[in-house]
Amino acid sequence: xxxxxxxxxxxxxxxxxxxxxxxxxxxxxxxxxxxxxxxxxxxxxxxxxxxxxxxxxxxxxxxxxxxxxxxxxxxxxxxxxxxxxxxxxxxxxxxxxxxxxxxxxxxxxxxxxxxxxxxxxxxxxxxxxxxxxxxxxxxxxxxxxxxxxxxxxxxxxxxxxxx
Amino acid sequence: xxxxxxxxxxxxxxxxxxxxxxxxxxxxxxxxxxxxxxxxxxxxxxxxxxxxxxxxxxxxxxxxxxxxxxxxxxxxxxxxxxxxxxxxxxxxxxxxxxxxxxxxxxxxxxxxxxxxxxxxxxxxxxxxxxxxxxxxxxxxxxxxxxxxxxxxxxxxxxxxxxxxxxxxxxxxxxxxxxxxxxxxxxxxxxxxxxxxxxxxxxxxxxxxxxxxxxxxxxxxxxxxxxxxxxxxxxxxxxxxxxxxxxxxxxxxxxxxxxxxxxxxxxxxxxxxxxxxxxxxxxxxxxxxxxxxxxxxxxxxxxxxxxxxxxxxxxxxxxxxxxxxxxxxxxxxxxxxxxxxxxxxxxxxxxxxxxxxxxxxxxxxxxxxxxxxxxxxxxxxxxxxxxxxxxxxxxxxxxxxxxxxxxxxxxxxxxxxxxxxxxxxxxxxxxxxxxxxxxxxxxxxxxxxxxxxxxxxxxxxxxxxxxxxxxxxxxxxxxxxxxxxxxxxxxxx
Numbered sequence: 001x002x003x004x005x006x007x008x009x010x011x012x013x014x015x016x017x018x019x020x021x022x023x024x025x026x027x028x029x030x031x032x033x034x035x036x037x038x039x040x041x042x043x044x045x046x047x048x049x050x051x052x053x054x055x056x057x058x059x060x061x062x063x064x065x066x067x068x069x070x071x072x073x074x075x076x077x078x079x080x081x082x083x084x085x086x087x088x089x090x091x092x093x094x095x096x097x098x099x100x101x102x103x104x105x106x107x108x109x110x111x112x113x114x115x116x117x118x119x120x121x122x123x124x125x126x127x128x129x130x131x132x133x134x135x136x137x138x139x140x141x142x143x144x145x146x147x148x149x150x151x152x153x154x155x156x157x158x159x160x161x162x163x
Numbered sequence: 164x165x166x167x168x169x170x171x172x173x174x175x176x177x178x179x180x181x182x183x184x185x186x187x188x189x190x191x192x193x194x195x196x197x198x199x200x201x202x203x204x205x206x207x208x209x210x211x212x213x214x215x216x217x218x219x220x221x222x223x224x225x226x227x228x229x230x231x232x233x234x235x236x237x238x239x240x241x242x243x244x245x246x247x248x249x250x251x252x253x254x255x256x257x258x259x260x261x262x263x264x265x266x267x268x269x270x271x272x273x274x275x276x277x278x279x280x281x282x283x284x285x286x287x288x289x290x291x292x293x294x295x296x297x298x299x300x301x302x303x304x305x306x307x308x309x310x311x312x313x314x315x316x317x318x319x320x321x322x323x324x325x326x327x328x329x330x331x332x333x334x335x336x337x338x339x340x341x342x343x344x345x346x347x348x349x350x351x352x353x354x355x356x357x358x359x360x361x362x363x364x365x366x367x368x369x370x371x372x373x374x375x376x377x378x379x380x381x382x383x384x385x386x387x388x389x390x391x392x393x394x395x396x397x398x399x400x401x402x403x404x405x406x407x408x409x410x411x412x413x414x415x416x417x418x419x420x421x422x423x424x425x426x427x428x429x430x431x432x433x434x435x436x437x438x439x440x441x442x443x444x445x446x447x448x449x450x451x452x453x454x455x456x457x458x459x460x461x462x463x464x465x466x467x468x469x470x471x472x473x474x475x476x477x478x479x480x481x482x483x484x485x486x487x488x489x490x491x492x493x494x495x496x497x498x499x500x501x502x503x504x505x506x507x508x509x510x511x512x513x514x515x516x517x518x519x520x521x522x523x524x525x526x527x528x529x530x531x532x533x534x535x536x537x538x539x540x541x542x543x544x545x546x547x548x549x550x551x552x553x554x555x556x557x558x559x560x561x562x563x564x565x566x567x568x569x570x571x572x573x574x575x576x577x578x579x580x581x582x583x584x585x586x587x588x589x590x591x592x593x594x595x596x597x598x599x600x601x602x603x604x605x606x607x608x609x610x611x612x613x614x615x616x617x618x619x620x621x622x623x624x625x626x627x628x629x630x631x632x633x634x635x636x637x638x639x640x641x642x643x644x645x646x647x648x649x650x651x652x653x654x655x
Contacts (some may be wrong), residue, residue, distance in 0.1 A: 041520045063213045063287050094340065097284070097291050107622035122248040130270065159215050
């Protein structure tokens with residue numbers, strides 16, 4: 001990067017300096033946006049297995065924006081309602097804004113199926129998971145049935161902190 | 164006679180960091196209201212965890228006739244630091260909010276107005292309608308969250324609805340929510356309708372009402388869930404409308420008939436806002452029959468008064484300087500509706516039409532280029548005391564400034580004699596200057612101009628100043644008059 005103390009400095013060089021500076025800021029801003037993923041999974045359920053619930057608790061160490069909830073399944077039969085829900089652990093719901101954050105679908109039959117819901121539309125529901133608050137990711141079904149695999153994930157993003 | 168510009172009524176003038184008088188910095192527009200939208204209110208909140216700042220901007224439909232069909236369509240939009248929208252919250256009201264207040268209680272935010280249901284959210288997260296939350300004290304019953312104006316006080320949210328004060332449960336490590344309001348904490352202050360609510364430097368909750376200004380000391384909070392009604396009257400100042408009181412730099416200011424005054428004590432000094440009674444060559448004279456119909460907002464420099472006059476008045480308390488300010492942006496009327504704050508503390512000015520950073524050497528519609536066609540004119544006006552028996556003839560005005568382009572401004576009784584400034588640029592010029600030990604650079608020097616008149620008058624009224632933001636103006640200007648005219652002046 002040319003320095004302003006070279007002699008003489010031209011308007012072009014000054015603009016180059018400015019562009020380099022803004023470019024560095026943009027790069028740092030992008031680097032500061034880190035995506036994270038949490039997963040919860042159920043494998044190889046026999047037909048005699050009870051209705052399943054699998055929970056994964058986690059406590060963010062930084063504020064994290066909720067980007068999407070996703071759910072997929074392999075094998076099994078049709079007519080099973082499977083859900084993935086994000087909850088605040090404990091009795092309180094204020095850090096989940098007292099709302100339900102959920103993705104679900106009813107299986108159609110054998111084979112891979114999936115569904116996901118994004119939460120990045122400014123006019124829709126949005127949520128930031130707060131640092132130090134414990135949340136649960138809960139994967140459930142409503143029917144006793146054999147199923148090869150059910151997989152749920154949550155995609156999160158930390159906001160940029162560098163300048 | 165020599166006249167000190169610092170003692171004159173000022174417009175678009177600010178003290179430079181070097182304590183000299185100069186033309187105000189430029190307004191650079193960072194954000195524009197959406198098409199057909201008018202900004203109603205705005206504020207910024209910093210996230211205590213990530214240090215990120217979020218800007219909350221409340222706007223509604225500009226078209227007044229749309230209100231008839233119930234589509235004022237007010238919305239609260241949360242923007243990130245680059246004004247990228249993060250959440251648009253539909254207020255679901257058919258009225259343009261007359262006032263919008265907010266309270267931040269640790270990491271929870273309450274946004275309230277008499278014109279829509281109170282909104283609650285988490286700082287850094289989203290907003291939603293505030294629903295009542297049961298109290299952690301099972302012996303008390305939660306009321307519905309009231310409407311009104313709000314303030315954050317001792318980790319509680321306080322909402323004033325008409326003459327009543329609703330104080331929420333405190334937010335503590337043991338629990339408690341700013342959405343929990345119980346009947347024991349509803350207080351009637353006997354002050355009439357409340358139009359302003361603030362927390363002062365000593366931690367007192369202060370309400371501005373039609374019957375005076377009343378304070379509740381911070382110690383009233385110390386008895387547990389229930390707040391003691393220990394109200395004390397501070398002054399008899401009558402507050403008659405929303406947005407007519409503001410807490411700035413530790414003191415409370417309120418609009419009065421003639422201007423604004425300190426209202427946290429009796430007999431507070433009143434600052435008149437009207438311009439002197441004289442014909443103006445540069446912009447209209449600012450005058451209102453009653454300033455209580457205007458608005459006053461707190462800023463980092465002091466109270467800011469604004470109205471429908473198309474200008475705003477900023478009193479810089481630290482610099483002991485005050486000035487009216489106008490904007491050169493097309494269709495912009497400088498109706499201020501609040502301020503925003505950036506992460507590094509810089510304050511942004513919000514008008515009905517946009518958000519502006521207040522720095523740099525030109526007014527523009529973007530941060531770095533697009534200079535406006537109209538020049539920023541820093542002008543000081545004054546009616547000079549002249550002995551009535553003399554009927555002097557004004558002959559010359561001498562004014563100095565350091566601008567290398569743009570005019571030096573001078574006028575007597577509205578007759579202008581401005582001319583291009585003749586300052587010499589001695590600083591660095593991009594593309595021309597060499598950084599060399601043999602070169603000497605120094606700040607631009609003041610250069611004076613003289614304007615000639617032959618105005619016999621009993622009423623000497625001058626305007627002096629310069630164009631271009633950050634131009635330094637000579638604090639002293641000279642008015643030369645000649646002796647008694649053989650005839651009394653007729654026209655002037």
